[in-house]
Amino acid sequence: MTEEMRRINETNQAEHVREAGRSTNLTGEQLFIRSCNTCHPGGSKGFGPTLENMGKDFPTDASLRAFLRKGKGTMPAQTKDTINDAELTELITYLRNMTF
Ligand code: HEC
Numbered sequence: 001m002t003e004e005m006r007r008i009n010e011t012n013q014a015e016h017v018r019e020a021g022r023s024t025n026l027t028g029e030q031l032f033i034r035s036c037n038t039c040h041p042g043g044s045k046g047f048g049p050t051l052e053n054m055g056k057d058f059p060t061d062a063s064l065r066a067f068l069r070k071g072k073g074t075m076p077a078q079t080k081d082t083i084n085d086a087e088l089t090e091l092i093t094y095l096r097n098m099t100f
Pocket of ligand 1: 032035036037038039040047048049050051052053054057068072073074075076078095
């Protein structure tokens, strides 16, 4: 392994450790209550719109994930500092199972 590759590997490993350190291990439901419920109470219309069209507007998990990371207008972007990748997966599972 070249010196450069070794450095790249180390940097990647450090990033994983940092990411794990940021994990609060909240469940999808807890994340929703903490970060989303104020504007989408129980998934219904509040300051933000109802989430009942979410499945139609974001048919794939990848598109929903990208939307949540980016935000839109007054919908705040969810950065890795507040919701890490593993938590975002949990949150998306929770959202996909919401009933309206
Ligand atoms: C400060 C209020 C606010 C918070 C907090 C918030 N949202 Fe939103 N959300 C909005 C607004 C406003 C829109 C509409 C954005 C637009 O289209 O301009 C929106 C749109 C959405 C949409 C798109 C709905 C559709 O069918 O087009 C989804 C999905 C969504 N929010 C999910 C979430 C989730 C999940 C969270 C928590 C991580 C969250 N929101 C947190 C205000 C908020």
